[in-house]
Amino acid sequence: MAIPKNIFFLILVITFLNKVPIGLCGSLEHPLVKIIKKVLDEKVISGRCAEALGIFLNNLDGVGGDDDIWALQMLDATAKVPVGLVSYSFGEIGHFYQCTEIEAKRENIKGKYCIGNIVINTSVAELYSRQFHNENMKYLVSKIGGSVKMVGKPSWAMCLPHNCNIRDTKILMNKSQPFGFGVNSVTCQTIEDVYPSLTRDAVIGMSILSFLTFIVLLSTSYDIFCQNNKKAHPGLIAFSLYTNGKKLFQNSQRSTNLTCLDGIRVLSMFWVIILHTWTVYTSGPVYNSKDVIKMSNSILSMAFINGDLACDTFLLVGGILVTYVYFKKHNAHSLGLSTIFQHYFHRIIRLTPPLAGVTLISATLLRYMGSGPNWPYIVNYFEGFCKKYWWSTLLYIQNEVNVNEMCVGHSWYLNVDMQLYVFSPLIFWILSKHSKTGITILILASAWSIFLGFLRAFEDELSGVHPNSFSKTPSHVYMNDYYLRTETRAAPWLIGTILGYLLTKKKCTDIYLPKKITIPMWILTFAVILLCVFGGFSTLRGPEYNKLQNAFYIAFVRPSFAMTVGWVIWACATNHGGIVNTILSLQIFQFLNKFIYSMYLIHVTSLYMIIFSTKTAVYISIFNLAYWFWGIFMFMFGISTIWVLVFEMPIVVLEKVLLPPSDTNEECMKAKSNKKPIV
Known part of the structure; x- marks a missing residue:
């Protein structure tokens, strides 16, 4: 059964308020750490990603040294429960630059920022049959369920080691989304994507624009030279910023x-x-x-x-x-x-x-x-x-x-x-x-x-x-x-x-x-x-x-x-x-x-x-x-x-x-x- 749009917010509230706070408030261990440990135990991700996540957990426990806090930065750059959730605020998308600028040279690990659109893989009937932690949650569901529409597509962002591929990322994201959540359309970026190298197409584009700029400067120079010397040929000053600029602003x-x-x-x-x-x-x-x-x-x-x-x-x-x-x-x-x-x-x-x-x-x-x-x-x-x-x-x-x-x-x-x-x-x-x-x-x-x-x-x-x-x-x-x-x-x-x-x-x-x-x-x-x-x-x-x-x-x-x-x-x-x-x-x-x-x-x-x-x-x-x-x-x-x-x-x-x-x-x-x- 397809989920109506007015249930979307309800499921988000149930997810974050009913589940996530256990990790945030009930224990000192971050929910993401629990998820990573669970995924590593299940052995469902690639070997390179599993190895990098193991290093991540060790660094988080202080094994990497007091001055090396890249794992903490990675954890901090991951999206958290947004404030104003009951007011439909779903604007928490992590810290993009903090994640992509992470570089652990000794461990050869770089930060990879991944974001995916949240989708729903559960039914309304199954949703309402869930058991909630307290009466306040039941009251909230009864008040907002069926009465809320959404704007845009809520997203979820994670900061992971660059060794993890798209499949690994989807597994980790889906594991972090209880109550039937799923994540699709995942895109990931590293520092190389933020500052990409020039491609052949880019060189061609820059060459064409550079040639056009040269023609404009040449035509403008000729036009200025002819102002006090001789009459300019109309075709040669066609690209002149001087003449065209005067016409444009008159x-x-x-x-x-x-x-x-x-x-x-x-x-x-x-x-x-x-x-x-x-x-x-x-x-x-x-x-x-x-x-x-x-x-x-x-x-x-x-x-x-x-x-x-x-x-x-x-x-x-x-x-x-x-x-x-x-x-x-x-x-x-x-x-x-x-x-x-x-x-x-x-x-x-x-x-x-x-x-x-x-x-x-x-x-x-x-x-x-x-x-x-x-x-x-x-x-x-x-x-x-x-x-x-x-x-x-x-x-x-x-x-x-x-x-x-x-x-x-x-x-x-x-x-x-x-x-x-x-x-x-x-x-x-x-x-x-x-x-x-x-x-x-x-x-x-x-x-x-x-x-x-x-x-x-x-x-x-x-x-x-x-x-x-x-x-x-x-x-x-x-x-x-x-x-x-x-x-x-x-x-x-x-x-x-x-x-x-x-x-x-x-x-x-x-x-x-x-x-x-x-x-x-x-x-x-x-x-x-x-x-x-x-x-x-x-x-x-x-x-x-x-x-x-x-x-x-x-x-x-x-x-x-x-x-x-x-x-x-x-x-x-x-x-x-x-x-x-x-x-x-x-x-x-x-x-x-x-x-x-x-x-x-x-x-x-x-x-x-x-x-x-x-x-x-x-x-x-x-x-x-x-x-x-x-x-x-x-x-x-x-x-x-x-x-x-x-x-x-x-x-x-x-x-x-x-x-x-x-x-x-x-x-x-x-x-x-x-x-x-x-x-």
Whole structure:
């Protein structure tokens, strides 16, 4: 019988409070010492590990000498019973550095830090049949049993001699977990793992980045030299930090009427960072799980959880810019092979270099950029997946080829956007020849995407609010069958293409609406936005699952949100935006918008690097989340500045040198140059 999540805490309490204190309080012998002696007597571990543990016990008894306390350090670095256990504090993960820095030269033993996820191998009925040491324990079980949910995965860490392998470690950990506990997903690290030697892949990665750095310095030096001597060739200063830096930190004159897009993109990026700050920090070791559970069950948490609606805003804006830029620049008869080639080339050459930079570092250098108890997760998943599937990342087909092993996983959005972009010339042709027919086809395609989302959600019994602790369907099913699929996420992009086309038509942009219409529309807009973000709180998160209700929510929440944001964009572009347009068009948003694509690419990997290099549990609160957000944002801003100067702006210059624009329409060129993939 599977253990419900609300029993998880109960078993932890029984284990630690009912068993462990015997060793801690009833005797001077540490519980781990008892376990090691028992395992040695049973002879179930390897000979090398048994020999090392024997030396460990002798040293602990003082045989090794008064000044040699490595065994005591090893014992001390092992995780202990955490304080605040009744408040669901499971953040005790031992002392990582104390363990890995242990070196007994005479005995030739080094410290090995091992951590594993706790699993349950017992039934609820068997659990409640256990005999407890005292009435207080019975009272505790009666009060908390069946009423507690968990945050994250509790872990258990041990510090052992390096001679013990993974199998030995699992045996020792499982022996230390009475009452049906088990441990899986064990990872171990020694000092060599904390400070790994350079591999061939790392040398290749460093060589590529060093060469790129050399090009940047050479281009910058040439640019500075030419300031007072001669006119520089545009192609030779493409990588110049001097010229690109001046352009980057100067606000250009904006002639397009879509200035509100800057604010929408920047605020959407803020929302994405807030979402991932919440999800990443709560996935690591948490000190105050009880408080996090309360926060997760509050309506405020919906503002974090539904931050993924920002990706639908990105898709909407991407669709708008695709058609808006094309129809502002081209006429109905200009869609030839040369135009199509430039259309695709422009997209690929702008998107791929920054993504390739993130992929290169993820595949070759990430393991050297941090350390910690959970750092192997970074190495195995982020680095491992990128080594295996770097090619599908750069071909924008990960959401079809290797959906369970995605390199730069958050680039799924780029996959969806690029795959839809492939069909854009066909959309241009239909809209150019038969605009009404084209709009009808786009509406039908949007409806089909919505229907597919409903069908997948209904068949797979997906939860409308994700993640949901009451969901019957595993998380990977939600991601693989719905969230990452182009066909189920296409509606916002298709809606954007319709809106972008209409914004190029004078009869659509010259419409004047009186205040008696615009005011109710703005009220309705804010109401729909709030409904999309908070509407599923009371109806979709309870234990009573309603298949039809969840399917409708999944199918319609994203298109509804996209259409609402689309109204905001149309209103701002047609002088019906008022103060909203004024705010969204602020110069600060125009400036920050230049960094959005690079910031999107690097922020998730950086967040995981921060949390998985943490050596202790974190205390989560609204104040701390706000503090982390601004710190993370400033960190991302610094890194994204480098990314823009090295991977984005030089490509813009080189593209103009290789393919000089034939159209000199200033508005078109500015709209094109300001166009961002996610944004």
